[in-house]
Amino acid sequence: MANDQVDAYDWVRPQADYVRREVMVPMRDGTKLFTVIVYRKGTSDGPILLSRTPYNAGRATSRNRSQKIEEILPVMDKEFVNDGYIRVYQDVRGLDGSQGDYVMNRPLRGPLNPTKVDHATDAYDTIDWLVKNVTVSNGRVGIIGSSYLGFTSLMALIDPHPALKASVPQSPMVDGWMGDDWFHNGAFRTFGYDYDLSQTVAKGGGSVPRGSGEDYAAYLKAGSAYDYARTYGLLDIPAIRKVLEHPSYDAWWQGQAVDKLLAARPLSVPTMLVVGQWDQEDSYGAPAVYKALEPKDTNNDMVSLVIGPWRHSQVNYEARSLGALDWEGDTGLQFRTRWMKPFLDCHLKTDAPACDTPPVLTYATGTNRWEVSQEWPGGAYTPLYLAGDFGLSWSKPEAGEDSYVSDPAKPVPMLPRPIHMSGEEWRTWLVQDQRFAESRTDVLSYSTSALAQPVHIKGAPKVDLHAFTSGEDSDFVVKLIDVYPEEYSEKPQMAGYQLPMGIEIFRGRYVHGFATPAPLEPGKSYNFKWSLPNIDHVFLPGHRIMVQVQSSLFPLYDRNPQGWAPSIMKAQPQDYQKATETVQRGGEAASAVWLPVVQDD
Ligand code: PG9
Numbered sequence: 025m026a027n028d029q030v031d032a033y034d035w036v037r038p039q040a041d042y043v044r045r046e047v048m049v050p051m052r053d054g055t056k057l058f059t060v061i062v063y064r065k066g067t068s069d070g071p072i073l074l075s076r077t078p079y080n081a082g083r084a085t086s087r088n089r090s091q092k093i094e095e096i097l098p099v100m101d102k103e104f105v106n107d108g109y110i111r112v113y114q115d116v117r118g119l120d121g122s123q124g125d126y127v128m129n130r131p132l133r134g135p136l137n138p139t140k141v142d143h144a145t146d147a148y149d150t151i152d153w154l155v156k157n158v159t160v161s162n163g164r165v166g167i168i169g170s171s172y173l174g175f176t177s178l179m180a181l182i183d184p185h186p187a188l189k190a191s192v193p194q195s196p197m198v199d200g201w202m203g204d205d206w207f208h209n210g211a212f213r214t215f216g217y218d219y220d221l222s223q224t225v226a227k228g229g230g231s232v233p234r235g236s237g238e239d240y241a242a243y244l245k246a247g248s249a250y251d252y253a254r255t256y257g258l259l260d261i262p263a264i265r266k267v268l269e270h271p272s273y274d275a276w277w278q279g280q281a282v283d284k285l286l287a288a289r290p291l292s293v294p295t296m297l298v299v300g301q302w303d304q305e306d307s308y309g310a311p312a313v314y315k316a317l318e319p320k321d322t323n324n325d326m327v328s329l330v331i332g333p334w335r336h337s338q339v340n341y342e343a344r345s346l347g348a349l350d351w352e353g354d355t356g357l358q359f360r361t362r363w364m365k366p367f368l369d370c371h372l373k374t375d376a377p378a379c380d381t382p383p384v385l386t387y388a389t390g391t392n393r394w395e396v397s398q399e400w401p402g403g404a405y406t407p408l409y410l411a412g413d414f415g416l417s418w419s420k421p422e423a424g425e426d427s428y429v430s431d432p433a434k435p436v437p438m439l440p441r442p443i444h445m446s447g448e449e450w451r452t453w454l455v456q457d458q459r460f461a462e463s464r465t466d467v468l469s470y471s472t473s474a475l476a477q478p479v480h481i482k483g484a485p486k487v488d489l490h491a492f493t494s495g496e497d498s499d500f501v502v503k504l505i506d507v508y509p510e511e512y513s514e515k516p517q518m519a520g521y522q523l524p525m526g527i528e529i530f531r532g533r534y535v536h537g538f539a540t541p542a543p544l545e546p547g548k549s550y551n552f553k554w555s556l557p558n559i560d561h562v563f564l565p566g567h568r569i570m571v572q573v574q575s576s577l578f579p580l581y582d583r584n585p586q587g588w589a590p591s592i593m594k595a596q597p598q599d600y601q602k603a604t605e606t607v608q609r610g611g612e613a614a615s616a617v618w619l620p621v622v623q624d625d
Contacts, residue, residue, distance in 0.1 A: 031056070042093035042105070044085060046121075046435070047157075049114070051149045053141050058121025059150065060085040061158060063110040065095050070108045071161045071372035072154055073101075075169040076147060076176035080120045081113035093106055093492055095368040098106050100340040100356075108373075110161055114150055116143070116176065126265035127195060129175060131280045132182065147180035147188075155187045163187055164372045170298075170337040171306055178282050178313065178482055184293050190371035194298040194339050195306040196313065201277040202538070203308025206267050209554050209580040210531030210538060211499055212249055212593055214239075215305075216267065217258060224277045225348060232256050241445055242436070243579035249593040272537035273590045282309070287316040293517035295327050295379065295548060296314050296367050298359075300334030301389065302346060302454040302524075307557040311484065313553055324383050328367070329400050331386040331558055332359055333540065335451045347452035348518060359385075359394075386482065390506070390562030401483025401559070403620030408472075408569065410609040410616065416472045416569060423611030424578075427572075428466045430498065431599040432585055435578035445580060453580075458505055458522035461572060468607060471507065471570040479563040483620030485556040489573070490613035492550065495586035495603030496543040498532040501577045504617055505570035522570060526556030529581055531592075543588045549613055575605050 035044040042064050048056035060081050063070060077084065088095045094102040101111050118126025131137045131143060134399055155163045163267065165187045165542035166179045174196025200206040208215050217232055234242055234256050246252035250268055258264050270276045278284070295317070299310035314329040320329045333351055334343055343356030363385055370379035384397040394583040411421035437443060439453050440460045462469045485503045504526045535550050544550065563569050576583055584592060585599035609615050 027260065037091060040091040040093075041076045042096070045098070046082070048123075049150055049153045050143060051117070053139075055117055055119060055122075055124040055141070056113050057123070057146065057150065058082070059082070060113040061110060061112050061154075062097060062105065063094065063160060064105055064108070067108055067110060067160050068084045069374050070160055071368070072110045072112055072158060072161050073104055073368065073372075074112045074114065074150065074154070074165055074167045075173050076114050076116055076118050076143065076167070076180075076322070077169065077456075078116050078126075078172050078226075081115045082121055084113050085111075088103050099342075100360060101617070103361055104368075107365075110158060112154060117141070117146060128266075129200065129280065132285060134274065135277070136279050143176050143179035144182040147176065148183065148185045151180075151185040151187050152304060162374045163455040164189045164374075166192070166368050166372050168192040168194070168368075170340060172197060174306070174309065175282065181286060181295065182289060188293055191293055191295045192298060193295065193313070194311065195300060195303050195336055196297070196309040197306050198283050198309030198312050199268070199281040201270075201273050202214055202281070202313070203221060204306045207579070208308075208529050210272070210534040210541070211435055211529045211584070212267070212271070213496065214243055214249060214252070214579055214582055215450075217253065218265065228452055232258065239445050239579045240437055240441055240443045241321040243582075246602050247597065248595045249582045267594055270595050272541050273534075277538075283312040283316040286313060291320040291326050294325075294367075294371055294381075296330060296364065297327065298330040298332070298339055298364075300336060300338055301387070301557065301558070301559045301561075302334065303336045304450060304454050305336040311400070311558045323580055324398065325379070325381070328381050329384045330359065330363070330541050332356070333387045333389050333559060335454070337372065347455040348457070348521065349455060349523070351387070351391075355387055381568065386560035388480070388560045388562055390478070390480075390564050395560060397559050398483065400558070401620040403480070403482045405483075405486065405618040406621045407488070407614075407616035407618050408571070409614055410470045410571065410607065412609070414468070414470050415560070416470050416571060420614050421610040423609070423613070425606050425608045426468050427604050427606045428606050429602055430466055430469060430575035431602045432576070432583045433602075435576035435583050436461060436464060436501075436574045436578050438580045443579065454524060454527060456524070456543065458503060458524055458572060459520070461574065464574075467574040469570055469572045471568050473568065474509065475563055475565050475567055477568065478565055478624070479619070480622040480624050481563075481619045482559070482560045482622050484558045486618040487491065487528070487530070487552070487554050487556065487622065488616045489530075489550055489552045489620060490608040490615045491552060492547055492608075493532065493541055493544055493586070493603050494546050495601060496546065496588040497584055497586055497592075498544065498603060498605055499529055499577075499581065499584040500532065500552055500605075501527065501529045501574045502556070502617065503527045503572040505572060506561065507568040509566045525559055525561050527577070528556045529577055530554040549608060551613075573607055
């Protein structure tokens, strides 16, 4: 309900314990953005906590239409509004109540955005208006949010308003090509299609109009990503057209990478970066920004990194469990109350307590406890080599190789079929038991024997794969897996469970550089290098460490045709060919996964 007649409107609820005000806040170009301000009655001198969202600010602030403040707001807001905070949600331009045009991940003003406005100026103008007009505030503002809201929380740090005193970007979208929503190391993620549709065309209009059929079957039948978009009428959606036009890491993607934009500017706002260890959407962004900003943080007190045992955005919800896994209590609530709120309090409150923010906070899965570190990665990189007889070895083994046939007509599924990339299935797919994949002939599985000692890793495991293909292009997927003991009376349903500790893909054509795709020479050995997501995990005694290698992960990632196609997204039926993939081990071509091993006392 973009509304230019009424600029401010209060919910009239005499019995309510809160004030809820809707305001059209003017930006520098005259566009007005729909903004909801909520606080407990009687609040004064309160810090402002702002979120800028594409997900409907009005809905976020009227959850149960209750008289109680904590009932109308998202769960994570409770502790804040009960402690004198003023909570503000704003629709980004062009969506829901806000005026203006919507651009998916609107780039910063400059070569990719010829206008005078972007998320940095909109955040600046909003903060300026808030501190001048919200009379019950103390003039100090923090910005927070997950995913798209994490992205807007980071964009506010570019030439920030002086009243912006802290930021908590959670699972922010930072680089949509390198490892966040749209591509991972060059492989296209079809998941974005449903999302892009609901964001841009029919806000509230639902997802791709193809009925309730299975995703695996629908994507396979359609052909390439372009064919899928044509089949279902998605080609007019600006965001989809853009990704189809930019399959490689060109200037368009590079110019939007928020870690690079921030690295080029001074570090002036304390920032707590948060991500889930099994974040199925934006696992790349938070650690990438941490890595870019940490060198500027000379006192180790401006940028901190938090990794919890969570799926995407679970930090803001109940987080006692994820799929088959259970934690010691509600880890989302623990983090928010023990570390996140104190971080915001110390930067935002009047007469604030001194800050005591850990530089790095992680939840060590396996031992299931929070750990503080001074730096990240926290371990020393140690190779775990692929070895003969499908073993893994801490020392370099004899030379050898293993092969499999990868058939694009029968890609390896990401989950046991039928697959629907939505709801709980989507949210937990990264912790799915991998036994269904181990038994396929196009998946290689290497494993240690049962561990005698725990192996604790803190950081992003690095894949160092030596391989060749009989085709002209190939994807490689590597999974690091914690295999539970075959007998496990402690939790019988977990006996033998193959828990992925990281699943990541690399598109072979980018072996010479992400901006320079080139065909692979059939039979020539290449060294493919990429990283798995950042984790803190203890492989316990009795467990085994496993590494699986395969060449597809469908339908989340579009199929590599394996014949050469200039853009895989527009591959033709004849480009899809079977290929034999050979993984080398030992000797000169010693494939390994490098683990950031911590020596615990
Ligand atoms: N990561 C989300 C997203 C997916 C696809 C496109 C744009 C954003 C999000 O949850 O906001």
